[in-house]
Amino acid sequence: MGRRYGVGGPWVLRGVDLALPPRCLVRVEGTNGSGKSTLLRLLAGIDSPTEGRVTGRPVRRAYVPERFSVALPFTAAGYLTHLGRIHGLRGAEAAARAAEWLERFGAAGHARTALSELSKGTSQKVAVAQALLAEPELLVLDEAWTGLDSAARTQLDLAVAERVAAGGTVVFVDHDPRRLAGASDAVHTVAGNALVRGTPETSPAEQGPRVRVLAVGPPGAAPPDGLPGAPSYEPGPEAGTVRLSVAAAHSDALLRALLAARPPWHIREVRAPAPAERNATSTTSTTITTSTISTTGRATS
Numbered sequence: 001m002g003r004r005y006g007v008g009g010p011w012v013l014r015g016v017d018l019a020l021p022p023r024c025l026v027r028v029e030g031t032n033g034s035g036k037s038t039l040l041r042l043l044a045g046i047d048s049p050t051e052g053r054v055t056g057r058p059v060r061r062a063y064v065p066e067r068f069s070v071a072l073p074f075t076a077a078g079y080l081t082h083l084g085r086i087h088g089l090r091g092a093e094a095a096a097r098a099a100e101w102l103e104r105f106g107a108a109g110h111a112r113t114a115l116s117e118l119s120k121g122t123s124q125k126v127a128v129a130q131a132l133l134a135e136p137e138l139l140v141l142d143e144a145w146t147g148l149d150s151a152a153r154t155q156l157d158l159a160v161a162e163r164v165a166a167g168g169t170v171v172f173v174d175h176d177p178r179r180l181a182g183a184s185d186a187v188h189t190v191a192g193n194a195l196v197r198g199t200p201e202t203s204p205a206e207q208g209p210r211v212r213v214l215a216v217g218p219p220g221a222a223p224p225d226g227l228p229g230a231p232s233y234e235p236g237p238e239a240g241t242v243r244l245s246v247a248a249a250h251s252d253a254l255l256r257a258l259l260a261a262r263p264p265w266h267i268r269e270v271r272a273p274a275p276a277e278r279n280a281t282s283t284t285s286t287t288i289t290t291s292t293i294s295t296t297g298r299a300t301s
């Protein structure tokens with residue numbers, strides 16, 4: 001898909017082709033004005049691409065922008081309860097969920113405060129609560145941590161992990177490179193109106209030792225998009241093989257994802273980093289696992 005603003009305006013995004021699998025945490029990076037928010041709005045469905053389309057978006061989805069202001073005559077709890085009912089919850093359940101999320105984010109004391117009178121940080125807590133209340137299958141967070149106190153930031157980190165564990169997809173942008181460091185399954189960078197897999201500014205977990213995987217997929221196919229750890233890959237030594245390289249922290253998840261792909265990928269070889277590389281003093285590696293994963297797509301040891 002592509003997006004530009006106004007007739008004949010410059011393309012902010014073009015040729016973006018991205019698959020977002022379930023149970024996946026995706027970080028989007030890029031410099032100021034590169035188009036991160038544009039991408040997130042398109043993914044969340046609150047903006048439409050100029051060309052191309054977004055398909056398969058789940059019905060239960062939520063979006064949290066960096067700044068949230070609602071000019072509606074509700075209290076914080078009243079607003080969340082109202083949204084809960086829109087999401088199909090019965091009145092008492094919606095009110096209970098609203099109270100629960102306000103409590104989790106340390107805003108229970110403002111349950112009866114009018115939205116218009118909330119501080120910036122408490123408004124943001126309401127914004128995050130309204131998104132989580134719906135238990136979204138797709139959660140899009142655009143600098144949603146901004147303005148939250150540290151306890152609430154931690155709660156949001158936890159809530160993100162819960163959504164992913166429940167099978168959801170979470171896409172986020174945050175200016176803090178340490179945000180959810182090491183937890184992302186994929187990192188994409190918006191650069192020069194394109195979306196680039198991986199990132200030059202990787203977290204310490206991404207910079208550590210790497211595991212090399214030799215895999216065989218369906219004839220002529222590239223590895224599936226959105227693989228955990230955003231592995232780099234190149235053609236392998238034999239026809240039809242692909243050699244993938246991923247930070248060691250993501251290697252188990254990568255193997256699981258390849259074996260679970262439909263059609264599945266078969267694993268020929270897994271090369272773990274040598275002890276010296278684990279200590280970051282060498283780039284050599286040793287093969288510690290070969291033929292341990294069957295070509296039927298199941299790990300045998």
Ligand SMILES: Nc1ncnc2c1ncn2[C@@H]1O[C@H](COP(=O)(O)OP(=O)(O)OP(=O)(O)O)[C@@H](O)[C@H]1O
Pocket residue numbers: 005012030031032033034035036037038039
């Ligand atoms: N509604 C709009 N109308 C016109 N131009 C827009 C609109 N929204 C974004 N843009 C332009 O699109 C480009 C990308 O903006 P976007 O907000 O997506 O970038 P970003 O990477 O999120 O930036 P930042 O890191 O500063 O938040 C910018 O040049 C911006 O001016």
